[in-house]
Amino acid sequence: MTTPTAPLILFDDDHYMYVFEDQASAEAGWEMPDEFTVGFDAPARPLSMTGEPLDVRLALAGEVPEEAELRRLVADHCRGHLRGQVPPQATALADFVAALxxxxR
Structure with missing residues (x-):
C-alpha cells in the first residue's frame, strides 16, 4: 500500500475531529490507539491505527475513497462539538479538506 496523503483527518471515540498536517505529526500527536475510531487521508481513503500508547502508527486501510462518510463525520463533528459552525461548503473534495x-493553527 502507499503512504497516506496529507492532511490526515482522525476521529476519536467521542467523534471529535483532529486534522494533522502530515503523518508524522498525527502519529506524534495521538497518544492512545484505542481512542481512534476512524480516519482518512486527503483523498478520503480510510486509515487504520496500530501501536501502543504514545507510539502509534497510521496506514491506509484501503484504496477506495470514502468521501461521503468523511463528509458525514465532519458534519457530525460540527453539530456535536462546534455548535453553530457549519462544515466547509466546498463541493470539490480537495477544497473541502483544505478548509478543515x-x-x-
Missing part, C-alpha cells in the same frame, strides 16, 4: 481546521 488544522491542529496547531
Amino acid at each position: 481546521p488544522r491542529e496547531g
Whole structure:
C-alpha cells in the first residue's frame, strides 16, 4: 500500500475531529490507539491505527475513497462539538479538506 496523503483527518471515540498536517505529526500527536475510531487521508481513503500508547502508527486501510462518510463525520463533528459552525461548503473534495481546521493553527 502507499503512504497516506496529507492532511490526515482522525476521529476519536467521542467523534471529535483532529486534522494533522502530515503523518508524522498525527502519529506524534495521538497518544492512545484505542481512542481512534476512524480516519482518512486527503483523498478520503480510510486509515487504520496500530501501536501502543504514545507510539502509534497510521496506514491506509484501503484504496477506495470514502468521501461521503468523511463528509458525514465532519458534519457530525460540527453539530456535536462546534455548535453553530457549519462544515466547509466546498463541493470539490480537495477544497473541502483544505478548509478543515488544522491542529496547531
